[in-house]
Amino acid sequence: MRILxxxxxxxxxHLIAARGIVDALKxxxxxxxxxxxxxxxxxIVESGGVTEKASSRAYEILMRRGHGIWKILYNAQALAAxxxxxxxxxxxxxxxxxxxxxxxxAVISTHFLTSLIGVMYTERTGKPTFTVITDxxxxxxxxxxxxxxxxxxxxxxAQEEPLRGKDVVVSGIPLRRGFWNPPGREEARRELGYPxxxxxxxxxxxxxxxxxxxxxxxxxxxxxxxxxLLAGRKKSAYDRFIRFYKESGVEGVVYPxxxxxxxxxxxxxxFVTKAGGVSVxxxxxxxxxxxxxxxxxxxxxxxxxxxEEEGAGINACTPDKALKVIExxxxxxxRLKVMGKRAxxxxxxxxxxxxxxxxxxxxxxx
Numbered sequence: 001m002r003i004l005x006x007x008x009x010x011x012x013x014h015l016i017a018a019r020g021i022v023d024a025l026k027x028x029x030x031x032x033x034x035x036x037x038x039x040x041x042x043x044i045v046e047s048g049g050v051t052e053k054a055s056s057r058a059y060e061i062l063m064r065r066g067h068g069i070w071k072i073l074y075n076a077q078a079l080a081a082x083x084x085x086x087x088x089x090x091x092x093x094x095x096x097x098x099x100x101x102x103x104x105x106a107v108i109s110t111h112f113l114t115s116l117i118g119v120m121y122t123e124r125t126g127k128p129t130f131t132v133i134t135d136x137x138x139x140x141x142x143x144x145x146x147x148x149x150x151x152x153x154x155x156x157x158a159q160e161e162p163l164r165g166k167d168v169v170v171s172g173i174p175l176r177r178g179f180w181n182p183p184g185r186e187e188a189r190r191e192l193g194y195p196x197x198x199x200x201x202x203x204x205x206x207x208x209x210x211x212x213x214x215x216x217x218x219x220x221x222x223x224x225x226x227x228x229l230l231a232g233r234k235k236s237a238y239d240r241f242i243r244f245y246k247e248s249g250v251e252g253v254v255y256p257x258x259x260x261x262x263x264x265x266x267x268x269x270x271f272v273t274k275a276g277g278v279s280v281x282x283x284x285x286x287x288x289x290x291x292x293x294x295x296x297x298x299x300x301x302x303x304x305x306x307x308e309e310e311g312a313g314i315n316a317c318t319p320d321k322a323l324k325v326i327e328x329x330x331x332x333x334x335r336l337k338v339m340g341k342r343a344x345x346x347x348x349x350x351x352x353x354x355x356x357x358x359x360x361x362x363x364x365x366x
Contacts, residue, residue, distance in 0.1 A: 001365045004104035006114035012233070013278035017110040017134045020174030024352035027177065028360070068297075075298070080140035088116055096120045106148075106363045108355070110134055110174070112141045119146040130359045134173055135277035137302035138162045148362065151355050153281055154346065156306065171355045172348025173281035178262035179349050182286050188267035194253075199225045199330055202268035202288075204279060205232050205241070211274055211294045213241070215319045217250050223330060227252035228264060262286065269336065270329060272322060275304035275315070281351070284312060287344030289329070289336055293322040312343035 003025060007018035092113060099107065099121045107118035107129040118129030128148035136153050138160040143150075151171040152158050158168040182188070186196065194200055201220055205211045213229065220227050227250055231238040238256045245254055255264070265271065265286045273279050275292045280303055283290050290313035292304040304315040314329075316322035329336045348354070 001106075001360070001363060002102075002104040003359075003363070004099060004102055004107050006099075006107055006109040006111070006118055008111040008114055010111065013134050013276045014111040016176065016278050017132055017174045020176050020179075020352040021108055021110065021132065021355065023177040024174065024356040027353065028356050077140065085116075088113065089120065092117045092120070096124070100124065105365050106130065106359065108132065108359060112139070112144075115142065115144050115147060119144040122146050122148070128362060130355075132174055132355060133157065135299045135303055136280070136306045137299060139299065149359070151351075151358075153277065153348070153351075154306070154310075169354075169358055171358065172351025173277055174352040174355055175278075175282055175285055175349060176259075176262070177352075178260065179282055179285045180353070181349070182262045182266040185267060188263045192263060192267050194228070194267050195226055199270070200228060200268045201225045201326065202228045202230070202264060202271045202273075204230045204271070204273040205237060206274050206276075206294075212319050214244060216272065216293075216323060217241075217244060218248055219323045220326070221248060221250045223327060225251075225330065228268060229254045230258075230261070230264070231256055233257045270326065272326065275300040275307065275313075277303055280307055280313075281347070284343045284347035285349040287340045287347065289313060289339035289343055291316050291322050291325050291329075293317065293319055307346075310342065310346055312339055312346055314339075 005018050005021050007014045009015050095117045099117060105127055107121055107127070109115040109118045109129060110132045115129065115131040118131070121127065122129045123146060129146070130149050130151065131142065131147050132151045133142050133153070136157050138152070138157060140162045143162045143166065147166070149167045149169060150163060151169050152163070153173045155170050158170050183191070189196055189200070203211070203213055203216060205213050217227060217229070229241055229252065231241050231254055235256070238254065241254045244250070245252065261282065265283060265288050268288055271283050271288045271290045272293060273290060275295050277299065280290065290307065292313055292315045295301045295304050295315070295317070304313065307313040308315045314325050316325045
């Protein structure tokens with residue numbers, strides 16, 4: 001059995017979700033006697049040409065400085081209408097040929113454009129495409145006729161209008177293996193060297209350092225908390241934050257882009273972040289309450305609203321409001337505890353395994 005995982009490097013979430021699927025495929029080859037499961041990963045940005053790389057760069061700029069433009073694009077329903085869908089088909093046609101050359105028995109996609117590639121492959125071969133939706137709200141472009149099954153994070157996601165009448169499984173958003181059975185808080189803090197008797201606030205600057213964290217850091221220092229900062233992929237941002245910690249006397253640690261995020265989250269009391277779907281799913285998996293800040297309009301703002309309504313996070317929107325929320329939560333640890341329990345109840349740490357077990361049961365090797 002050959003499975004192709006399709007993704008696109010627009011932000012980090014889609015790629016991280018694909019890594020979760022790959023972890024489950026590797027694990028399932030042993031656990032479920034699926035030793036004949038073969039798989040590969042195709043990132044259309046990494047494998048594409050000038051157009052794909054330029055569009056990824058444009059998305060990065062929009063994440064940092066173009067929220068107004070992105071809001072217009074996200075809300076423009078015309079972009080999901082038939083004329084544009086035909087244009088997308090033309091744009092991805094070369095990737096379909098690449099998939100045909102590899103000839104998988106099934107495609108699992110973690111990005112809406114790669115789902116189209118999978119569906120076009122399905123149309124030519126009859127082999128199924130499965131789509132993993134990596135947000136808690138569903139934009140119409142996630143939905144392509146011919147998709148075998150959709151996997152979503154919450155029951156309310158499955159009820160959204162674009163998925164009405166579709167084959168949907170509430171699996172959770174796929175996570176890397178480290179989230180399947182994360183360590184307890186004390187164990188994680190011991191291993192990481194964090195203080196046992198202090199409040200640990202985890203802040204994510206975003207993949208491209210799009211969150212304005214410096215105002216938060218200075219005030220959190222005055223609150224006496226231990227501040228852990230995920231600096232993202234940009235070395236320049238990491239270096240800047242290291243200097244800020246040293247010059248401002250912030251107690252804590254700054255990390256570049258690292259793989260032991262499950263342990264860091266398990267050791268933390270509160271997560272300050274943009275509401276990217278995968279980041280939110282990771283926090284839910286370890287029962288980590290969230291405060292949302294600097295969300296992109298569209299999918300992130302909708303994710304934040306949903307998680308706030310579910311009681312696992314608070315959508316503060318701006319750094320100033322976030323500081324007031326954080327201060328209140330630190331003063332009221334019982335509320336923080338309740339939010340953590342709600343987060344854990346929503347989390348699905350084994351989502352990757354659920355998806356693979358289900359998808360493999362529907363695939364006929366050929």
